[in-house]
Amino acid sequence: FVSYGSGVTWDDVVAESVSNGWHGAENLSLIPGEVGASAVQNIGAYGAEAKDLIFDVEAVEIATGNVVRMFNADCQYAYRQSRFKHEWKNKYLITHVTYRFSRTFTPDLDYGNIRHSLEAKGIVTPTAEELRHTIIEIRQAKLPDPKVMGNAGSFFMNPVVGRDVYERLAAQYEGMPHYVVDNEHIKIPAGWMIEQCGWKGRSLGRAGVHDRQALVLVNRGGATGSEVVTLYEQIIKDVKAKFGIEIHPEVNVI
Numbered sequence: 001f002v003s004y005g006s007g008v009t010w011d012d013v014v015a016e017s018v019s020n021g022w023h024g025a026e027n028l029s030l031i032p033g034e035v036g037a038s039a040v041q042n043i044g045a046y047g048a049e050a051k052d053l054i055f056d057v058e059a060v061e062i063a064t065g066n067v068v069r070m071f072n073a074d075c076q077y078a079y080r081q082s083r084f085k086h087e088w089k090n091k092y093l094i095t096h097v098t099y100r101f102s103r104t105f106t107p108d109l110d111y112g113n114i115r116h117s118l119e120a121k122g123i124v125t126p127t128a129e130e131l132r133h134t135i136i137e138i139r140q141a142k143l144p145d146p147k148v149m150g151n152a153g154s155f156f157m158n159p160v161v162g163r164d165v166y167e168r169l170a171a172q173y174e175g176m177p178h179y180v181v182d183n184e185h186i187k188i189p190a191g192w193m194i195e196q197c198g199w200k201g202r203s204l205g206r207a208g209v210h211d212r213q214a215l216v217l218v219n220r221g222g223a224t225g226s227e228v229v230t231l232y233e234q235i236i237k238d239v240k241a242k243f244g245i246e247i248h249p250e251v252n253v254i
């Protein structure tokens with residue numbers, strides 16, 4: 001169990017855990033942001049989520065100044081969701097998050113092209129350091145650096161659909177990428193659907209869709225908030241018209 005202050009940079013947590021042999025955070029390497037937000041957003045990547053590591057969250061109740069402690073189950077974690085984003089919104093200031101790591105390294109290589117990237121380097125059974133570095137390389141190759149081109153990472157959540165919906169679409173789109181969530185639910189990459197709608201690399205005004213990763217909306221220079229909203233609303237409409245699936249933003253629109 002390791003407790004961090006909410007202002008610690010998340011990737012420093014991952015780096016420290018990997019170098020100390022505390023496992024479970026490797027696939028969450030290089031996600032921008034801080035520890036406090038990891039517990040709000042339930043950050044996730046490559047099949048791993050913060051909720052799998054969070055043991056408890058310490059916070060100050062803003063109205064009273066009381067220090068409270070929430071356990072993982074209290075936070076109602078789900079895909080990119082938590083109680084902090086809904087009924088607890090603006091109610092608590094998170095001060096610490098305690099993560100529970102594992103002493104055993106059980107690499108999860110099944111998501112995206114992790115295994116393929118490792119194999120390209122001749123690695124079949126990676127160490128935690130090798131896995132972290134591979135994730136960093138994949139992310140750097142695919143995601144634009146916000147310091148160079150304004151973006152908020154993945155703009156949309158990947159929709160989880162019923163098996164019937166998946167089977168209907170899979171019959172229509174051969175080789176459609178998907179991830180099995182459980183017996184009845186399948187996750188379909190929103191980026192793939194956006195690409196199928198012809199949006200990859202396209203712009204609307206000064207906001208656009210990244211040319212290497214259709215899930216990422218970018219500011220091509222001077223785009224206003226409303227230009228980004230116009231773009232994402234159009235993308236939602238097009239995906240709905242083509243696939244019958246409504247996708248939702250992952251970002252918080254303020």
Ligand SMILES: Cc1cc2nc3c(=O)[nH]c(=O)nc-3n(C[C@H](O)[C@H](O)[C@H](O)COP(=O)(O)OP(=O)(O)OC[C@H]3O[C@@H](n4cnc5c(N)ncnc54)[C@H](O)[C@@H]3O)c2cc1C
Pocket residue numbers: 006031032033034035036037038040041042043044045092093094095143144145146151152153154252
């Ligand atoms: C290039 C790029 C790639 C990204 N990739 C991923 C990814 O792979 N997976 C993923 O999940 N996300 C990803 N993101 C999104 C982002 O990294 C996460 O949402 C991250 O948690 C944001 O951290 P932050 O510290 O900037 O939080 P902010 O964006 O500042 O805050 C997020 C929310 O948390 C609240 N909050 C933050 N700190 C506290 C606190 N101490 N107490 C109470 N509330 C608080 C804020 O009020 C806000 O509602 C990416 C973003 C970018 C730019």
